[in-house]
Amino acid sequence: xxxxxxxxxxxxxxxxxxxxxxxxxxxxxxxxxxxxxxxxxxxxxxxxxxxxxxxxxxxxxxxxxxxxxxxxxxxxxxxxxxxxxxxxxxxxxxxxxxxxxxxxxxxxxxxxxxxxxxxxxxxxxxxxxxxxxxxxxxxxxxxxxxxxxxxxxxxxxxxxxxxxxxxxxxxxxxxxxxxxxxxxxxxxxxxxxxxxxxxxxxxxxxxxxxxxxxxxxxxxxxxxxxxxxxxxxxxxxxxxxxxxxxxxxxxxxxxxxxxxxxxxxxxxxxxxxxxxxxxxxxxxxxxxxxxxxxxxxxxxxxxxxxxxxxxxxxxxxxxxxxxxxxxxxxxxxxxxxxxxxxxxxxxxxxxxxxxxxxxxxxxxxxxxxxxxxxxxxxxxxxxxxxxxxxxxxxxxxxxxxxxxxxxxxxxxxxxxxxxxxxxxxxxxxxxxxxxxxxxxxxxxxxxxxxxxxxxxxxxxxxxxxxxxxxxxxxxxxxxxxxxxxxxxxxxxxxxxxxxxxxxxxxxxxxxxxxxxxxxxxxxxxxxxxxxxxxxxxxxxxxxxxxxxxxxx
Amino acid sequence: xxxxxxxxxxxxxxxxxxxxxxxxxxxxxxxxxxxxxxxxxxxxxxxxxxxxxxxxxxxxxxxxxxxxxxxxxxxxxxxxxxxxxxxxxxxxxxxxxxxxxxxxxxxxxxxxxxxxxxxxxxxxxxxxxxxxxxxxxxxxxxxxxxxxxxxxxxxxxxxxxxxxxxxxxxxxxxxxxxxxxxxxxxxxxxxxxxxxxxxxxxxxxxxxxxxxxxxxxxxxxxxxxxxxxxxxxxxxxxxxxxxxxxxxxxxxxxxxxxxxxxxxxxxxxxxxxxxxxxxxxxxxxxxxxxxxxxxxxxxxxxxxxxxxxxxxxxxxxxxxxxxxxxxxxxxxxxxxxxxxxxxxxxxxxxxxxxx
Numbered sequence: 035x036x037x038x039x040x041x042x043x044x045x046x047x048x049x050x051x052x053x054x055x056x057x058x059x060x061x062x063x064x065x066x067x068x069x070x071x072x073x074x075x076x077x078x079x080x081x082x083x084x085x086x087x088x089x090x091x092x093x094x095x096x097x098x099x100x101x102x103x104x105x106x107x108x109x110x111x112x113x114x115x116x117x118x119x120x121x122x123x124x125x126x127x128x129x130x131x132x133x134x135x136x137x138x139x140x141x142x143x144x145x146x147x148x149x150x151x152x153x154x155x156x157x158x159x160x161x162x163x164x165x166x167x168x169x170x171x172x173x174x175x176x177x178x179x180x181x182x183x184x185x186x187x188x189x190x191x192x193x194x195x196x197x198x199x200x201x202x203x204x205x206x207x208x209x210x211x212x213x214x215x216x217x218x219x220x221x222x223x224x225x226x227x228x229x230x231x232x233x234x235x236x237x238x239x240x241x242x243x244x245x246x247x248x249x250x251x252x253x254x255x256x257x258x259x260x261x262x263x264x265x266x267x268x269x270x271x272x273x274x275x276x277x278x279x280x281x282x283x284x285x286x287x288x289x290x291x292x293x294x295x296x297x298x299x300x301x302x303x304x305x306x307x308x309x310x311x312x313x314x315x316x317x318x319x320x321x322x323x324x325x326x327x328x329x330x331x332x333x334x335x336x337x338x339x340x341x342x343x344x345x346x347x348x349x350x351x352x353x354x355x356x357x358x359x360x361x362x363x364x365x366x367x368x369x370x371x372x373x374x375x376x377x378x379x380x381x382x383x384x385x386x387x388x389x390x391x392x393x394x395x396x397x398x399x400x401x402x403x404x405x406x407x408x409x410x411x412x413x414x415x416x417x418x419x420x421x422x423x424x425x426x427x428x429x430x431x432x433x434x435x436x437x438x439x440x441x442x443x444x445x446x447x448x449x450x451x452x453x454x455x456x457x458x459x460x461x462x463x464x465x466x467x468x469x470x471x472x473x474x475x476x477x478x479x480x481x482x483x484x485x486x487x488x489x490x491x492x493x494x495x496x497x498x499x500x501x502x503x504x505x506x507x508x509x510x511x512x513x514x515x516x517x518x519x520x521x522x523x524x525x526x527x528x529x530x531x532x533x534x535x536x537x538x539x540x541x542x543x544x545x546x547x548x549x550x551x552x553x554x555x556x557x558x559x560x561x562x563x564x565x566x567x568x569x570x571x572x573x574x575x576x577x578x579x580x581x582x583x584x585x586x
Numbered sequence: 587x588x589x590x591x592x593x594x595x596x597x598x599x600x601x602x603x604x605x606x607x608x609x610x611x612x613x614x615x616x617x618x619x620x621x622x623x624x625x626x627x628x629x630x631x632x633x634x635x636x637x638x639x640x641x642x643x644x645x646x647x648x649x650x651x652x653x654x655x656x657x658x659x660x661x662x663x664x665x666x667x668x669x670x671x672x673x674x675x676x677x678x679x680x681x682x683x684x685x686x687x688x689x690x691x692x693x694x695x696x697x698x699x700x701x702x703x704x705x706x707x708x709x710x711x712x713x714x715x716x717x718x719x720x721x722x723x724x725x726x727x728x729x730x731x732x733x734x735x736x737x738x739x740x741x742x743x744x745x746x747x748x749x750x751x752x753x754x755x756x757x758x759x760x761x762x763x764x765x766x767x768x769x770x771x772x773x774x775x776x777x778x779x780x781x782x783x784x785x786x787x788x789x790x791x792x793x794x795x796x797x798x799x800x801x802x803x804x805x806x807x808x809x810x811x812x813x814x815x816x817x818x819x820x821x822x823x824x825x826x827x828x829x830x831x832x833x834x835x836x837x838x839x840x841x842x843x844x845x846x847x848x849x850x851x852x853x854x855x856x857x858x859x860x861x862x863x864x865x866x867x868x869x870x871x872x873x874x875x876x877x878x879x880x881x882x883x884x885x886x887x888x889x890x891x892x893x894x895x896x897x898x899x900x901x902x903x904x905x906x907x908x909x910x911x912x913x914x915x916x917x918x919x920x921x922x923x924x925x926x927x928x929x930x931x932x933x934x935x936x937x938x939x940x941x
Contacts, residue, residue: 082719083718134824147670150670150689151685151686153685153686154686154690154693158690222833222871223871223872225871226870226934229935229936230870232938234938235938236783237778237779239937240776240778240779242775244775245776245777245782246782246833246834247830247833247871248829248830248833249776249829251776282724283719283721290625290626291624291716291718292718293622294721295721297718297721298717298718298719300715300716300717304708304712305713305714308704308705308707308708308712309704309708311704312700312701313701313705315698315699315700316698316701316702316705317701319695319696319697319699319700319701322690322693323691323694323695323698325690326686326690327687339829341829341830341833341866341871341873342797342815342817342865342873343875344872344888345887346876348872361870362890366869366891366904366908368936370940370941377937377938380907412721444887444890454890458890491620517619517621517623518623518626520619520620521620524620573617573618576619
């Protein structure tokens with residue numbers, strides 16, 4: 035339009051006139067475009083197509099709960115005093131009046147009992163944090179089991195992974211701030227774990243706590259980590275995560291008309307502005323209602339922290355339960371040598387904590403190496419069509435859940451009248467055995483489902499109608515699938531094995547095969563070998579069967 | 587949705603023609619039954635064809651937005667009228683804070699209704715025609731790639747970084763060293779450990795003071811089978827470093843029948859069956875506080891490390907790596923229990939320098 039305006043003065047006049055009469059919104063948009071270039075952004079994004087699938091809202095739950103946490107968190111900072119100075123409590127919670135406690139704890143009581151709505155915001159903040167981390171776990175599972183982490187989305191997977199880990203630590207530093215007996219016990223546990231680090235552990239502990247535990251500094255230090263350092267990094271990561279989601283466009287499940295080169299759905303404006311924008315209010319509304327009804331972290335019942343006191347049933351927030359489990363079931367190994375102590379009983383669980391999490395981060399790169407696949411993937415896998423990957427995922431979850439049971443071994447023992455020793459031994463054995471069993475079972479189930487799909491494609495859907503043939507035989511009528519269904523069930527790609535190939539060339543000279551190459555071939559066999567996928571039906575098979583008499 | 591009760595002229599023009607494959611090429615093919623048939627035709631919702639249904643949806647959305655407005659007013663009314671300390675009984679939750687309940691529910695409804703209205707609007711009244719957008723490869727085209735590489739080489743060449751090694755090396759050196767300033771600044775985060783983890787307030791002659799009554803303990807105060815928590819005489823809860831000191835000095839005193847004590851050193855370090863152990867667990871530092879009188883077992887409630895207090899407090903279950911340190915005690919001239927020195931080994935969780 036601008037070129038025609040330059041070449042034709044009368045057209046420019048017309049444009050000027052129409053601009054003069056344009057509505058205020060349009061004028062403002064023109065003004066902003068002249069300075070910010072918003073039209074080129076809007077051109078690409080305003081009618082951007084989003085595919086619709088319920089599982090795509092999991093990431094939105096995370097984003098919205100993160101925003102809710104920031105909003106409520108800012109409010110809480112207006113009233114919270116991050117100080118460990120000991121004060122005598124004179125607030126309106128009668129049972130603790132006259133008690134000695136830190137200012138952090140007493141200001142938490144004030145927020146809960148004297149600031150109108152303070153308790154609500156505290157509870158929304160805490161509930162939203164639990165939902166945030168839970169949402170990230172489930173969102174990652176969705177991405178994992180559908181293979182959405184494959185090229186070109188590996189980097190975004192890493193961003194998501196970092197958000198999960200940082201979210202866990204932001205949560206931990208956050209619930210440690212009130213300086214109550216429960217959270218203080220958790221901080222003590224962390225300090226004990228830090229002490230177990232060889233060589234530098236004691237120094238890290240002294241630098242983190244400003245001396246011996248608990249000292250006078252950790253609340254103020256955790257505060258700046260909790261409200262500034264970690265959320266600042268997370269906000270940046272979240273923006274980057276979203277930019278990449280926009281740039282890569284959404285993945286979609288295979289279906290008629292959906293290819294690797296398109297994205298089928300409805301436009302951002304208006305459908306997804308309304309749906310996704312509305313979903314923010316739904317998430318916030320539900321969390322507010324939960325915060326109204328279900329009390330969380332009632333620190334006044336627990337009391338202020340004293341390092342020589344503790345309550346039974348001490349539990350971290352759920353996402354740290356897995357670290358708690360590792361530390362609980364591990365045997366108390368300690369090695370003393372040359373005047374030093376290697377506290378393996380605590381240090382190994384600490385390392386395992388990192389290793390188990392790091393496995394998530396690395397998985398996309400491992401799978402990409404095994405397949406050797408360099409293509410972009412925008413069509414999602416059904417979990418059954420990637421049995422080994424699905425089995426790995428379920429094995430990981432099994433290990434995580436068993437460890438979570440270990441983190442609450444005392445609660446299992448008291449609630450179900452079991453021996454704590456028996457629960458602990460169950461976790462010790464289950465930690466190794468559980469994932470193996472889960473792996474085998476999951477893979478079997480996936481292959482079974484693949485066979486059923488194949489059956490459906492070749493022989494049609496079971497209609498439940500029993501027909502009696504003239505000679506007395508009963509058969510069930512199978513209805514052939516529609517072309518849409520046939521396409522959907524056969525659209526997935528099946529990998530070829532990574533072969534090492536002949537190790538001796540035509541001249542009889544032996545070729546060297548590297549260890550990594552051998553490993554890759556082995557893993558490829560585990561992923562795509564005969565026992566790991568059911569060959570999908572071919573057109574020839576289909577024609578051979580359908581050209582027959584309808585049944586066999 | 588049946589269309590036979592809707593007059594033909596009410597149908598949108600494009601619905602009458604059931605063309606398939608909007609935005610995608612139909613490749614339905616006799617030779618390949620598995621081929622992609624292309625996008626299925628759009629199925630109309632009742633709101634697309636029946637204006638009355640559309641009106642109903644509009645009213646539902648408006649009702650939801652109105653509910654939100656009312657709930658916001660309810661929120662403000664609750665904030666103003668309900669006292670902050672009022673408790674109320676709500677079935678089946680029980681007694682809860684009335685203001686929190688009212689504010690939370692009104693806020694929840696005010697927000698949820700906006701969301702529900704927006705989603706209902708989108709689902710029933712906005713177009714639900716599926717459209718396909720083309721994807722473009724993330725990778726740049728070979729020409730762009732070549733151009734960027736050439737530009738980079740040109741830029742690198744013009745900087746002369748590869749040729750003038752002296753600049754490169756000194757720059758790398760400077761950039762490597764400068765972060766050290768930040769590391770150095772962290773030094774004052776805390777003092778060096780020194781031997782502070784090896785010492786507690788306990789010393790020869792320090793009386794054992796009951797943690798609850800703040801009275802010095804006499805042997806006759808302690809009955810067989812009892813568990814008492816104690817701290818060193820002179821330590822006050824109002825002391826500046828009370829928390830840090832009690833984190834190391836907290837003491838757990840039990841009285842056993844001397845005959846029940848299996849460990850000779852434990853018997854010798856006690857007084858007539860009264861033995862004093864550190865209350866701080868050797869695993870990660872929780873206070874060990876559950877005592878089973880009959881078995882003489884003490885359990886840490888955090889990670890379930892279990893110590894046999896009749897056998898030198900050795901670990902009999904759980905993740906703790908070593909026994910609870912014992913404090914040597916005796917009775918002073920006035921008949922009060924006193925320490926005969928500090929703990930001989932560091933209390934609490936193990937650490938690298940512990941040895």
